[in-house]
Amino acid sequence: xxxxxxxxxxxxxxxxxxxxxxxxxxxxxxxxxxxxxxxxxxxxxxxxxxxxxxxxxxxxxxxxxxxxxxxxxxxxxxxxxxxxxxxxxxxxxxxxxxxxxxxxxxxxxxxxxxxxxxxxxxxxxxxxxxxxxxxxxxxxxxxxxxxxxxxxxxxxxxxxxxxxxxxxxxxxxxxxxxxxxxxxxxxxxxxxxxxxxxxxxxxxxxxxxxxxxxxxxxxxxxxxxxxxxxxxxxxxxxxxxxxxxxxxxxxxxxxxxxxxxxxxxxxxxxxxxxxxxxxxxxxxxxxxxxxxxxxxxxxxxxxxxxxxxxxxxxxxxxxxxxxxxxxxxxxxxxxxxxxxxxxxxxxxxxxxxxxxxxxxxxxxxxxxxxxxxxxxxxxxxxxxxxxxxxxxxxxxxxxxxxxxxxxxxxxxxxxxxxxxxxxx
Ligand code: NAD
Numbered sequence: 001x002x003x004x005x006x007x008x009x010x011x012x013x014x015x016x017x018x019x020x021x022x023x024x025x026x027x028x029x030x031x032x033x034x035x036x037x038x039x040x041x042x043x044x045x046x047x048x049x050x051x052x053x054x055x056x057x058x059x060x061x062x063x064x065x066x067x068x069x070x071x072x073x074x075x076x077x078x079x080x081x082x083x084x085x086x087x088x089x090x091x092x093x094x095x096x097x098x099x100x101x102x103x104x105x106x107x108x109x110x111x112x113x114x115x116x117x118x119x120x121x122x123x124x125x126x127x128x129x130x131x132x133x134x135x136x137x138x139x140x141x142x143x144x145x146x147x148x149x150x151x152x153x154x155x156x157x158x159x160x161x162x163x164x165x166x167x168x169x170x171x172x173x174x175x176x177x178x179x180x181x182x183x184x185x186x187x188x189x190x191x192x193x194x195x196x197x198x199x200x201x202x203x204x205x206x207x208x209x210x211x212x213x214x215x216x217x218x219x220x221x222x223x224x225x226x227x228x229x230x231x232x233x234x235x236x237x238x239x240x241x242x243x244x245x246x247x248x249x250x251x252x253x254x255x256x257x258x259x260x261x262x263x264x265x266x267x268x269x270x271x272x273x274x275x276x277x278x279x280x281x282x283x284x285x286x287x288x289x290x291x292x293x294x295x296x297x298x299x300x301x302x303x304x305x306x307x308x309x310x311x312x313x314x315x316x317x318x319x320x321x322x323x324x325x326x327x328x329x330x331x332x333x334x335x336x337x338x339x340x341x342x343x344x345x346x347x348x349x350x351x352x353x354x355x356x357x358x359x360x361x362x363x364x365x366x367x368x369x370x371x372x373x374x375x376x377x378x379x380x381x382x383x384x385x386x387x388x389x390x391x392x393x394x395x396x397x398x399x400x401x402x403x404x405x406x407x408x409x410x411x412x413x414x415x416x417x418x419x420x421x422x423x424x
Contacts, residue, residue: 004038009086015093022407025397032415032424039089041065045135047113049127059128061113063136064092065145069417072143073109074099074353076150077132077157083112094346095353097410102350103385104357109145111136117152126160133161137168142175142364148356155181174363178356185363189374190355195229195300195322196375197351197382201343202230202296202320203237204386209318209341210295214238217254217294219316221245221286222301223272226322226349228263230298235259242294245286245301249273252292253280290314299326306331314340321345327403336401344403346410347389354381 006012016037023033047059062085065073075095088110096108113132117125139145149158158177162184165176180186206213218239220231223246235241240256248271251257255278265275273282290297290306291313299305300322306314311331319335319342321327327335327342335342358377362369369377389409390402397405418424 006042006084006086006089009084009090011084012086012090015090018407019093019411021404022411025400025404025408026412026415028411028415035418035424036067036093036411036414039064039066039092040068041139042085042089043136043139044085045132047128047131047135049124049131051124052121057124059113059115059132061111061132061135062088063111063139063145063147064088064109065139066092066108066110067096067414067418068107069414069421069423070100070107071105072107072141073145074104074106074148074356075108075110076148077111077113077153077161078150079113079115079117079152081114081116083114088112096414097407098346098350099353100413101346101385101389101406101410102354103381103388104354106146106353106357109147110150111147125157129157129160130164133164134168137165140165140176141169142173142360146176146178146356146360148178148353155179155186158186159184174366175360178359179352180359185359185368187355187359187369187371187374189371189378190352190359191225192229192233192375193355193378194349194352195226195231196233196378197354198226198230198298198300198320198322198348199233199237200351200379200382201348201386202234202239202298202318204383205318205320205341205343205390206239206296208390212238215240216296217242218296218298219243219252219289219292219294220298220300221250221289221305221326222299222323223262223266224300227298227300228266230300230320230322231259232263234296234298239296243289243292244272245289246272247286247301249282249284250286250289251275251280251282252289253278255279296320299323302326304328306335308334311335316340319343320348322349324349332401332403342402344401344406346403347386347406351378351382354378 043063092110099106158180174185203213218241220227243252296318297316303325306327308330393405
């Protein structure tokens with residue numbers, strides 16, 4: 001059996017464990033699991049830049065291309081001090097499942113550079129970004145592999161990637177990266193897309209299980225890019241957002257919070273706890289928010305907040321995971337047994353990559369979309385896909401938590417494509 005250098009990485013091992021669980025639900029054989037456990041290609045590159053002080057600095061980066069059965073690889077590039085080859089491979093595998101589950105014509109990829117970007121000047125960051133992308137230029141392309149931002153990368157860095165790649169290939173390759181600045185073919189609506197998608201999946205689950213979203217109470221844990229727009233759209237669609245937290249604490253008003261006012265307070269004072277109005281109660285313990293008597297809970301901050309310790313006190317009937325990994329596997333099973341619908345991160349927070357596909361598709365046709373058109377398209381795609389996944393879960397995998405069903409559905413879609421292509 002092949003032994004790869006990333007196999008001892010704990011994040012990679014976790015990804016393979018999840019794959020194995022999905023494979024056992026599907027009854028996949030060991031040889032197929034083995035084929036899915038490894039990336040099709042893993043590229044390691046060395047990047048040297050000239051620091052502002054005249055010294056040379058060396059960085060290691062990767063691009064992992066996990067699976068392309070459904071289309072070009074797609075996934076972000078992160079700049080973090082602890083990045084490893086194993087983590088990059090694991091994240092690329094998760095992108096394969098996420099893109100397949102979202103119903104997008106993409107495989108899965110992920111990139112990383114081991115660097116603390118906060119220690120670089122803007123010029124050094126630009127040199128690093130251009131050299132990293134030049135080093136992987138032969139591996140990417142609008143029909144091959146389409147990166148996007150991830151942790152500590154942003155639209156400006158995408159603009160440098162796009163420019164560097166376009167110079168190398170000799171044409172304006174709009175479709176080589178997504179989440180570009182609006183001036184370079186990006187979409188303004190990208191900013192809201194993950195939060196919008198989270199709200200949308202909660203809305204559709206409420207239609208299925210609670211008779212609709214109107215009048216249902218919501219608590220949102222974390223009020224950054226994801227939580228803010230999830231709260232905004234849920235309120236817009238008639239839900240009553242009663243509680244919101246950030247790292248400093250939470251605010252709670254059973255009659256409902258004014259979201260636009262909360263956004264203003266967050267932007268002006270850096271924390272929602274400075275919000276005043278109505279009968280609002282303020283607490284500095286943001287974890288209490290998870291246990292409030294609400295219909296819908298949106299964890300949108302960090303991982304592992306719903307655990308064996310607090311799950312018995314969680315009262316929500318629907319949990320829409322905006323954050324990655326907010327529920328531990330043990331808590332997930334307990335919630336499932338209690339009849340709580342946990343819309344897994346892999347499904348609920350796919351709005352960003354879905355909007356990326358919308359950007360990519362229109363870039364390739366050479367046309368722009370208005371914000372309203374892009375959002376309408378996102379809503380249509382995600383709503384249709386949510387119901388497909390939900391119905392398949394109910395029909396075929398209802399003894400498992402929705403998360404396991406989601407993994408099974410995603411792996412099944414990839415395996416079917418591999419079979420049709422004659423790979424397995
Ligand atoms: P963000 O930095 O904009 O906001 C994070 C929010 O969580 C802030 O309100 C912050 O105060 C709060 N927070 C941070 N640490 C906390 C702690 N220890 N306890 C309680 N609250 C804390 O981040 P974001 O982009 O909104 O991402 C949130 C989550 O969603 C992350 O898990 C991220 O991986 C995931 N996610 C984001 C996107 C995206 O497009 N932004 C896409 C998919 C998944």
